[in-house]
Amino acid sequence: MTDVLPSTALSTEGTSRHRLAELRELREQALLGPSEKATEAQHAKGKLTARERIALLLDAGSFHEVEPLRRHRATGFGLEAKRPPTDGVIVGWGTVYGRTVFTYAHDFRIFGGALGEAHAQKIHKVMDMAIAAGAPLVSLNDGAGARIQEGVTALAGYGGIFQRNARASGVIPQISVMLGPCAGGAAYSPALTDFVFMVRETSQMFITGPDVVQAVTGEEISQNGLGGADVHSAVSGVSHFAYDDEQSCIEEVRFLLSMLPQNNREMPPAAPSDDPVERRGEALLDLVPADGNRPYDMREVIEEIVDHGEFLEIHERWATNVIVALGRIGGDVVGLIANQPQSLAGVLDINASEKAARFVQMCDAFNIPLITMLDVPGFLPGVDQEHDGIIRHGAKLLYAYCNATVPRVQLILRKAYGGAYIVMDSRSIGADLSFAWPTNEIAVMGAEGAANVIFRRDINAAEDPEAMRAQKIKEYRTELMHPYYAAERGLVDDVINPAETRPVLAAALAMLRTKHADLPSRKHGNPPT
Numbered sequence: 039m040t041d042v043l044p045s046t047a048l049s050t051e052g053t054s055r056h057r058l059a060e061l062r063e064l065r066e067q068a069l070l071g072p073s074e075k076a077t078e079a080q081h082a083k084g085k086l087t088a089r090e091r092i093a094l095l096l097d098a099g100s101f102h103e104v105e106p107l108r109r110h111r112a113t114g115f116g117l118e119a120k121r122p123p124t125d126g127v128i129v130g131w132g133t134v135y136g137r138t139v140f141t142y143a144h145d146f147r148i149f150g151g152a153l154g155e156a157h158a159q160k161i162h163k164v165m166d167m168a169i170a171a172g173a174p175l176v177s178l179n180d181g182a183g184a185r186i187q188e189g190v191t192a193l194a195g196y197g198g199i200f201q202r203n204a205r206a207s208g209v210i211p212q213i214s215v216m217l218g219p220c221a222g223g224a225a226y227s228p229a230l231t232d233f234v235f236m237v238r239e240t241s242q243m244f245i246t247g248p249d250v251v252q253a254v255t256g257e258e259i260s261q262n263g264l265g266g267a268d269v270h271s272a273v274s275g276v277s278h279f280a281y282d283d284e285q286s287c288i289e290e291v292r293f294l295l296s297m298l299p300q301n302n303r304e305m306p307p308a309a310p311s312d313d314p315v316e317r318r319g320e321a322l323l324d325l326v327p328a329d330g331n332r333p334y335d336m337r338e339v340i341e342e343i344v345d346h347g348e349f350l351e352i353h354e355r356w357a358t359n360v361i362v363a364l365g366r367i368g369g370d371v372v373g374l375i376a377n378q379p380q381s382l383a384g385v386l387d388i389n390a391s392e393k394a395a396r397f398v399q400m401c402d403a404f405n406i407p408l409i410t411m412l413d414v415p416g417f418l419p420g421v422d423q424e425h426d427g428i429i430r431h432g433a434k435l436l437y438a439y440c441n442a443t444v445p446r447v448q449l450i451l452r453k454a455y456g457g458a459y460i461v462m463d464s465r466s467i468g469a470d471l472s473f474a475w476p477t478n479e480i481a482v483m484g485a486e487g488a489a490n491v492i493f494r495r496d497i498n499a500a501e502d503p504e505a506m507r508a509q510k511i512k513e514y515r516t517e518l519m520h521p522y523y524a525a526e527r528g529l530v531d532d533v534i535n536p537a538e539t540r541p542v543l544a545a546a547l548a549m550l551r552t553k554h555a556d557l558p559s560r561k562h563g564n565p566p567t
Contacts, residue, residue: 064107064123065106065107067123068106068107068123068124069089069106071087071089071145071147071148072122072147072148073147076147076148077147079147080146080147083240084239084240084283085146085180085217085218085240085284086217086284087145087147088127088128088143088144088145088146088178088180089128089143091143091178091215091217091284091288092128092130092132092141092143092178094284094285094288094289095132095134095139095141095176095178095288095291095292096132096133096134096139096141097132097133097134097135097136100132100133101130101131101132102130102131102132103128103129103130104129104130104131104160104163104164104167105124105129105160105163106123106124106128107123107124108123108124108125108156108159108160109121109122109123109125109156110125110154110155110156110157110188111155111156112154112155112185112187112188112191114187115187117187117188120149122148124145124148125148125149125154125156125157125160126144126145126148126149126150126151126152126153126154126157126181127142127143127144127145127151127153127157127160127161128142128143128145129141129142129143129160129161129163129164130142130164131164131167131168131171131173134292134295134296135292135295135296137173137295137300137307138171138173138300139173139174139175139176139295140164140165140167140168140171140173140174140175140176141164141175141176141177141178142160142161142164142177142178143177143178143180144178144179144180144181144218145180146180146181146182146218149182149185150181150182151180151181151182151218152181152182152183152184152185152186152192153181153183153184153185153192153195153196153224154184154185154187154188154191154192154195155188155191155192155194155195157185157195158192158194158195158196158198158199159195161195161198161199162195162198162199162202165199165202165203165206166202168206168210169202169205169206169209169210172209172210172300172301172303172304173210173300173301174210174211174212174213174295174298174300175206175210175211175212175213176213176214176215176291176295177212177213177214177215177227177228177231178215178217179214179215179216179217179218179220179224179228179241180217180218180219180241181218181219181220181224182219182221183219183220183221183222183223183224184196184222184223184224193223196223196224196226196227199227200226200227200230203227203230203231204230207230207232207403208302208399208403208404209301209302210300210301210302211232211233211295211298211299211301211404212230212231212232212233213231213232213233213234213235213291213294213295214227214228214231214233214234214235215235215287215288215291216228216234216235216236216237216241216242216243216267216277217237217240217241217284217287218240218241219241219242219261220241220242220243221242221243221244221245221246221247222245222246223245225243225244225245228243228276229276232400233278233279233294233352234270234276234277234278234279235277235278235279235280235281235287235290235291236266236267236270236271236277236279236280236281236287237267237280237281237282237283237284237287238262238266238267238268238280238281238282239262239266239267240284241266241267242261242262242264242265242266243265243270243276243277244261244264244265247261247264248260248261248263248264251264267280267281268280268355271353271354271355271356272355272356273356274356275353275356275357275389275392275393278352278353279352279354280355290350293350294350294364296309297350297364297366297371298371298404299404299405301404302403302404302405304405305405306370306371306404306405306406307371308369308370308371309366309369310369311345311346311366311368311369313345313346315367315368315540315541315544315545316540316541316544317540317541318537318538318540318541319342319343319536319537319538319539319540320537321338321342322339322342322536322537322539323536323537325338325339325342326339326413326451326452326475326477326536328452328477330415330452330453330479330484333379333380333383334379334380335378335379335380336361336376336377336378336379336380336384336411336413337351337361337378339376339411339451340361340363340365340374340376340411342539342540343365343367343539343540343543344365344366344367344372344374345365345366345367345368345369348365348366349363349364349365349374350363350364350365351363352364352397353393353397356389356393357387357389357390357392357393358378358380358381358382359377359378359381359382359383359384359385359386359387359390360375360376360377360378360384360386360390360393360394361374361375361376361377361378362374362375362393362394362397363376364406367540367543367544367547368544368547368548370407370547370551371406371407372406372407372408372409372547373397373398373400373401373406373407373408373409374408374409374410374411375394375397375398375408375409375410375411375462375463376410376411376412376413377411377412377413377414377462379413379452382418383415384413384414384415384453385414385415385416385417385418385458386414386416386417386418386432386435386458386461386462387417387418387423387428388423388426388427388428388431388432391428391431391432391434391435391461392431392434392435394435394438395434395435395437395438396438398435398438398439398442399438399441399442401442401444402438402441402442402443402444405444406444407444407445407446407447407547407550408442408444408445408446408447408463409447409449409543409547410446410447410448410449410462410463410469411449411451412448412449412450412451412452412453412454412459412462413450413451413452413453413454414453414454414455414458414459414462415453415455415458415484416455416456416457416458416483417432417456417457417458430566430567431566432457432461433566434565434566434567435461435462436460436461436467437563437565437566438565439461439462439463439467439468439469440467440468441557441563442468443553443555443556443557444553445470445546445547445550445551445553446463446468446469446470446471447469447470447471447472447473447543447546447547447550448462448463448464448465448469448471448472448473449472449473449474449475449539449543450472450473450474450475450478450480450530451474451475451477451478451536452475452477452478452479453479453484454478454479454480454481455479455480455481455482455483455484456481456482456483459480464529465528465529465530465531466529470546470550470553471531471546471550472529472530472531473530473531473532473533473534473539473542473543473546474521474524474525474530474532474533474534475521475533475534475536475539476521476533476535476536477521477536478521478524478530478533479515479519479521480519480523480524480529480530481518481519485511485512485514485515485519486511488514488518489507489510489511489513489514490507492510492514493506493507493510496510497510521533
């Protein structure tokens with residue numbers, strides 16, 4: 039396929055039908071891409087083409103392309119002889135489940151998807167359109183970074199993308215789908231978006247590649263070992279989702295979009311549900327052991343509460359001691375934050391605090407009510423945690439909740455100790471309603487630790503210290519840790535039957551649907567970093 043316009047397109051004479059034939063030829067050239075050989079090479083890597091990916095993302099026949107005939111105007115290094123249409127990026131809009139979504143997709147077959155001036159301007163245009171229209175933006179990333187031959191103009195193109203990412207943040211949902219390499223400064227655009235999806239084996243993200251790492255540090259590592267999907271979804275936390283193939287990845291992007299509003303001025307889309315909100319959950323009576331030292335899977339609790347047991351867990355493999363997920367109750371979308379007793383006993387640490395804080399901010403930005411489910415023994419102690427800044431990282435979660443104006447409901451299942459209880463959306467930091475199960479234990483710390491501190495002298499002076507310790511533990515638990523202590527003081531609105539959790543939460547959210555809260559006037563806050 040030629041990289042320059044066909045001679046017929048340069049004619050200035052002819053009938054309208056002749057001109058229309060020229061247009062069809064140009065459009066066909068843009069649709070086909072550079073060559074069949076390039077397409078085969080893309081498929082041989084287990085990767086789809088840009089247009090095939092867009093077809094999976096959008097409803098059939100809904101795509102409207104913008105600037106399909108755009109070509110670069112750069113010269114030097116042989117670029118003037120290679121001017122393919124689209125300049126290596128497909129941009130436009132369509133629908134997902136009938137709602138408008140904007141998208142751009144790098145075409146790796148053209149310049150390896152590298153970004154040049156014209157390429158960047160097309161992305162800038164579709165980003166501006168998405169912001170103006172108030173609709174989500176999905177980027178399908180498969181590019182080799184900046185187009186080196188275009189020098190600083192390519193770098194300026196990335197700057198324009200980053201600036202628009204920041205401007206759109208909290209205004210429209212932004213989703214980055216990594217379907218190939220993303221290296222250097224290019225990786226910062228996905229990092230600025232709300233969600234990052236990756237595909238195993240074919241997508242990688244890193245600032246400096248394996249060759250540079252080896253040259254500087256002497257460490258040998260593969261591309262996937264440095265920045266593959268499993269690394270970023272389980273170790274770094276950069277990626278929210280990881281999948282084995284592009285088809286399942288893009289299908290999950292569609293599912294996520296079905297639970298998000300178009301923009302920050304709209305509510306999330308409601309969906310008809312035949313799962314009655316008054317449905318009791320008798321299984322909840324047996325899922326959570328009364329013994330605070332016995333673990334259980336919090337996911338099973340969430341399944342009993344949400345519609346049909348279906349929810350989308352975010353960051354499933356990173357910071358597993360806390361769960362964040364989107365689900366529905368009575369057809370309405372809710373954000374769920376829950377401690378996971380199966381992992382580190384559900385304690386909060388640096389990563390869990392950051393994970394939950396980011397999720398709270400996303401939900402608040404897009405009008406998604408929050409349900410916070412507690413079974414937390416506190417913050418994780420340790421020298422590494424303190425030296426790595428658990429104070430400032432834990433403060434991120436506190437800051438996020440304190441600024442959230444969406445409906446907020448707290449549910450205390452079992453343990454709720456110390457600062458972790460406060461941070462996990464207690465009434466004292468603004469939760470609209472707080473409910474607790476009869477198994478709840480709200481206290482500064484566990485009874486054993488508290489008794490050792492308060493009654494240390496009595497225990498040490500006793501003839502039988504162990505018997506005295508057991509007695510004092512029982513005393514403390516009876517006086518300060520019984521299930522109704524917080525309710526008696528108005529810090530818990532009600533102690534409820536676990537089987538009635540779903541109808542209680544549904545009624546609370548229905549009442550709070552019209553909640554309105556204003557924050558003080560300010561340019562922006564200064565959150566802990």
